[in-house]
Amino acid sequence: MAQGARSPLRGRGGPTRIDPVRMWVIAAAVVCGLGALVWTLAAGFADTQVALAFGVLIAVGELVRITLPGRRETAPIASAGAIGYALLADIGGRPVHHSAEQVVAVVALGLALGELPHIAVGRGPRWSDLSRRLLTAVALAAAFRPFADLLSPAPRDWWLTLAVMIALVLAAWCVDAALAALIRAERVGTRISVALRDEFRAQFGIGMAIGATGILISLACTATGLVGLLVFIAPLLVTQVAFRRFADIRLTYLQTVRALSRVTEVGGYVEAGHSRRVSELATAIGCELGMRESELRELEYAALMHDIGQLSLRDPIASGATVLAAPREQRRIAELGSAIIRETGVLDPVAELVRRQCEGCEGDGAAGPPPLGSRIIKVANAFDDLVGESVDPDRGEAVLERLRMDSGGEYDPEVVEAAARALHRARPRW
Amino acid sequence: MRSLPVAARLYVGLVVLSALAVLAAGPYSGIEPVTLVLLAVLFLVAESISTMVDNGGGEGDRTGISPSSSAALAAVVLTGPVGAAVVGFCSVLVVLRRQNLVKRFFNGAQFALAGYAAGHAYLLLGGRMGVPDRDDFPWIVLPYTAAILVHTAVNGALIAGLLRCLGVLQLRRPGRMRWRPVVGLELASLGYAMLGLLIAAIWDLVGLFAVLLVLLPLFIARWAFYQYVAEQHAHDATLATLAQAVETKDYYTRGHCMRVSKASGMIAQELGLSAERVRNVRYAGMLHDIGKLGVPTKVLQKSGGLTEEEFAAIQLHPMRGYEIVREIGFLDEALAGIMHHHEKMNGRGYPMGLAGEDIPECARIVSVADVFDCITSTRSYRKARSVEEAVAELRRCAGEQFDPRMVEALVRAVERDGWDPPVDIEPPDDGADVAQQDHDDPSVPLRVAGEGDR
Numbered sequence: 001m002a003q004g005a006r007s008p009l010r011g012r013g014g015p016t017r018i019d020p021v022r023m024w025v026i027a028a029a030v031v032c033g034l035g036a037l038v039w040t041l042a043a044g045f046a047d048t049q050v051a052l053a054f055g056v057l058i059a060v061g062e063l064v065r066i067t068l069p070g071r072r073e074t075a076p077i078a079s080a081g082a083i084g085y086a087l088l089a090d091i092g093g094r095p096v097h098h099s100a101e102q103v104v105a106v107v108a109l110g111l112a113l114g115e116l117p118h119i120a121v122g123r124g125p126r127w128s129d130l131s132r133r134l135l136t137a138v139a140l141a142a143a144f145r146p147f148a149d150l151l152s153p154a155p156r157d158w159w160l161t162l163a164v165m166i167a168l169v170l171a172a173w174c175v176d177a178a179l180a181a182l183i184r185a186e187r188v189g190t191r192i193s194v195a196l197r198d199e200f201r202a203q204f205g206i207g208m209a210i211g212a213t214g215i216l217i218s219l220a221c222t223a224t225g226l227v228g229l230l231v232f233i234a235p236l237l238v239t240q241v242a243f244r245r246f247a248d249i250r251l252t253y254l255q256t257v258r259a260l261s262r263v264t265e266v267g268g269y270v271e272a273g274h275s276r277r278v279s280e281l282a283t284a285i286g287c288e289l290g291m292r293e294s295e296l297r298e299l300e301y302a303a304l305m306h307d308i309g310q311l312s313l314r315d316p317i318a319s320g321a322t323v324l325a326a327p328r329e330q331r332r333i334a335e336l337g338s339a340i341i342r343e344t345g346v347l348d349p350v351a352e353l354v355r356r357q358c359e360g361c362e363g364d365g366a367a368g369p370p371p372l373g374s375r376i377i378k379v380a381n382a383f384d385d386l387v388g389e390s391v392d393p394d395r396g397e398a399v400l401e402r403l404r405m406d407s408g409g410e411y412d413p414e415v416v417e418a419a420a421r422a423l424h425r426a427r428p429r430w
Numbered sequence: 431m432r433s434l435p436v437a438a439r440l441y442v443g444l445v446v447l448s449a450l451a452v453l454a455a456g457p458y459s460g461i462e463p464v465t466l467v468l469l470a471v472l473f474l475v476a477e478s479i480s481t482m483v484d485n486g487g488g489e490g491d492r493t494g495i496s497p498s499s500s501a502a503l504a505a506v507v508l509t510g511p512v513g514a515a516v517v518g519f520c521s522v523l524v525v526l527r528r529q530n531l532v533k534r535f536f537n538g539a540q541f542a543l544a545g546y547a548a549g550h551a552y553l554l555l556g557g558r559m560g561v562p563d564r565d566d567f568p569w570i571v572l573p574y575t576a577a578i579l580v581h582t583a584v585n586g587a588l589i590a591g592l593l594r595c596l597g598v599l600q601l602r603r604p605g606r607m608r609w610r611p612v613v614g615l616e617l618a619s620l621g622y623a624m625l626g627l628l629i630a631a632i633w634d635l636v637g638l639f640a641v642l643l644v645l646l647p648l649f650i651a652r653w654a655f656y657q658y659v660a661e662q663h664a665h666d667a668t669l670a671t672l673a674q675a676v677e678t679k680d681y682y683t684r685g686h687c688m689r690v691s692k693a694s695g696m697i698a699q700e701l702g703l704s705a706e707r708v709r710n711v712r713y714a715g716m717l718h719d720i721g722k723l724g725v726p727t728k729v730l731q732k733s734g735g736l737t738e739e740e741f742a743a744i745q746l747h748p749m750r751g752y753e754i755v756r757e758i759g760f761l762d763e764a765l766a767g768i769m770h771h772h773e774k775m776n777g778r779g780y781p782m783g784l785a786g787e788d789i790p791e792c793a794r795i796v797s798v799a800d801v802f803d804c805i806t807s808t809r810s811y812r813k814a815r816s817v818e819e820a821v822a823e824l825r826r827c828a829g830e831q832f833d834p835r836m837v838e839a840l841v842r843a844v845e846r847d848g849w850d851p852p853v854d855i856e857p858p859d860d861g862a863d864v865a866q867q868d869h870d871d872p873s874v875p876l877r878v879a880g881e882g883d884r
Contacts, residue, residue: 227568242654
């Protein structure tokens with residue numbers, strides 16, 4: 001976070017809102033976990049060794065959890081372990097008889113144990129994601145455990161067992177993704193359909209890997225006994241490493257663009273914190289207008305770098321406020337910036353957004369109206385240029401009013417209204 | 431084939447012949463044909479999707495790890511040494527990679543020999559050919575691990591032999607081996623190899639479906655690795671472009687950051703730093719002058735003596751650069767390099783006046799590379815000078831300004847790999863001001879009014 005940068009999106013709009021769906025999910029997880037634990041303690045653990053082995057696996061998996069792009073926390077190994085334990089029918093030929101409640105209790109204990117070191121060093125979990133991990137296990141165990149004895153993978157009709165397992169895991173995964181989408185829609189203020197699609201896209205790869213490994217574990221334990229757990233988690237570890245590296249470089253990329261977009265500020269071309277504020281406002285508007293996650297990322301990059309063309313100017317324009325510069329000058333800055341970004345060879349869509357950021361909402365010439373991202377940046381930039389460092393809410397209102405008056409010609413009325421909504425939303429962060 | 435040296439041709443011929451001999455000798459009794467065909471198909475699919483793993487050294491320093499080892503090792507368990515050799519030899523049939531026939535034959539023979547050797551190691555330590563029983567676990571892991579090690583060792587030895595014949599590989603001193611990426615890679619391929627045991631163990635239980643279930647996480651891992659590599663490239667390209675964008679204003683220093691980055695990387699490599707640190711030093715070289723943006727253009731381009739304030743403004747640029755990039759998490763060591771690249775060994779540099787070993791290693795490297803590029807480039811007030819002159823100048827200042835170790839490393843690296851000085855750029859014709867001095871130039875130090883040279 002840039003120090004001293006005032007964000008138009010924070011510190012407004014009254015008390016922190018409580019997201020009901022998220023609260024319900026967490027409450028459900030806590031109730032299920034505690035209830036199952038008490039029940040199992042009263043009834044006694046069946047097959048203690050097996051429970052212990054899976055509990056340890058889940059704890060270790062939770063310990064090495066990763067965070068995917070979009071601040072999605074996931075613990076592939078813990079989840080695969082939970083699926084494996086829920087679907088387990090026998091160990092090396094000896095049937096196991098643990099109840100659904102025991103599955104939930106073991107998973108809850110494992111997750112809690114694995115989470116303790118994280119909490120101890122102050123890296124607490126995202127509670128909603130942790131709750132979803134437990135709830136997936138609850139759903140799977142409740143659906144499979146009562147029929148586990150019937151579905152023991154006998155050599156003859158193994159395909160039936162396999163089909164049931166795959167169907168159950170797919171169903172559980174869909175429910176999980178839907179829950180995640182609801183929570184996300186609530187948090188960032190986007191449409192549920194958009195959030196659902198984003199969630200499915202983001203979780204598809206790792207979800208498949210987790211599901212396949214979970215099923216494999218339960219099958220492998222039939223053939224090899226508990227040692228299968230150790231050996232067969234290795235491939236998922238490889239997958240997890242790959243995802244972790246990807247998430248790291250994603251984050252680094254964002255940090256780099258953020259930091260380097262600040263060169264215009266250090267160079268005195270624009271006010272301190274301008275790029276950061278414009279990008280935050282632009283992303284919020286994009287969310288309001290139901291943009292997809294990949295589009296939001298391009299929008300964020302474009303908004304961060306929208307003034308980078310000024311680097312090629314000999315003298316900074318007065319206080320860097322491009323909204324006050326002559327249209328011809330604005331266009332030149334946009335062209336120069338777009339040329340710089342295009343030079344990277346990997347950010348062409350971003351360059352296009354930057355190039356067309358100063359066109360009116362009808363666009364000029366034959367190219368038609370500029371892309372939505374460009375129109376959003378235009379509004380966000382104008383808002384920040386006109387409000388500047390001021391924290392006075394009335395000034396913000398006045399500027400919005402001015403943008404509304406301009407509507408139809410320069411600024412897209414729909415985007416201005418979305419900006420007004422975004423600015424009025426309070427955004428709790430956790 | 432025509433371009434191959436004689437030694438390499440002999441070597442490839444020898445390897446292929448011994449593989450063929452192994453295949454011809456058999457025995458094939460006790461091997462189920464269906465199992466063999468399925469395994470071969472699995473091996474081919476896995477081999478076709480070999481994964482590229484960037485192990486941090488940039489271009490040309492990539493090692494492919496392929497999930498095919500899991501199929502090869504499953505073949506060791508299910509079909510014994512000869513079956514494993516057959517499955518391995520099938521990689522001749524991999525057509526997706528568009529390699530020439532010689533290369534494919536060598537690869538096939540190499541996998542066949544590795545599989546054969548691994549099979550014998552497995553049997554020797556008490557492994558039993560065929561689908562493992564429940565009673566075989568957990569002790570089967572022991573011969574299986576031995577099989578993995580032998581497989582990896584034989585593969586590696588055969589490839590190393592070929593590279594040696596081709597003259598590509600020079601034996602390195604062990605101290606300069608980069609162990610960390612090697613260990614990481616080995617762990618990853620161990621994960622793949624362990625999968626072979628899984629395939630073998632549940633082969634009877636769910637047959638071909640096992641193969642599908644097993645391949646799924648692998649496909650996904652490979653997909654994620656591709657995404658990672660692509661994103662890494664995009665990041666590097668963006669970083670380089672933005673760093674260059676900062677210096678577009680001054681025609682004479684264009685490309686300076688890229689060349690300093692390259693020279694810094696050469697020094698770091700010559701010193702035998704780890705791949706990760708080399709990468710960091712490169713970043714530091716690329717971003718070292720980014721803080722110049724905070725120095726008013728008219729100060730940078732001023733001709734004649736500077737006032738005290740103007741000189742102070744220039745001295746501030748490493749700190750400014752540090753402020754800009756400190757939020758980029760991965761830079762850690764590079765940050766120190768950026769902040770201290772104008773420190774001198776005698777303690778008379780800026781911004782902190784650190785001396786000797788107190789200056790971070792990264793900064794000492796960047797400092798040498800920075801000045802080297804400055805001398806070998808044209809400036810508005812003088813022509814570029816030759817590499818020899820630059821080396822002489824660096825040596826003159828070694829000890830006082832530079833760390834002699836870094837200077838000598840640069841000299842060695844440049845002697846070996848050569849150095850492309852920038853092509854002369856025509857100065858802009860629009861009457862723009864151009865810099866009349868360069869803060870990097872040791873032979874023409876900045877002039878501060880009333881104080882003589884600095």
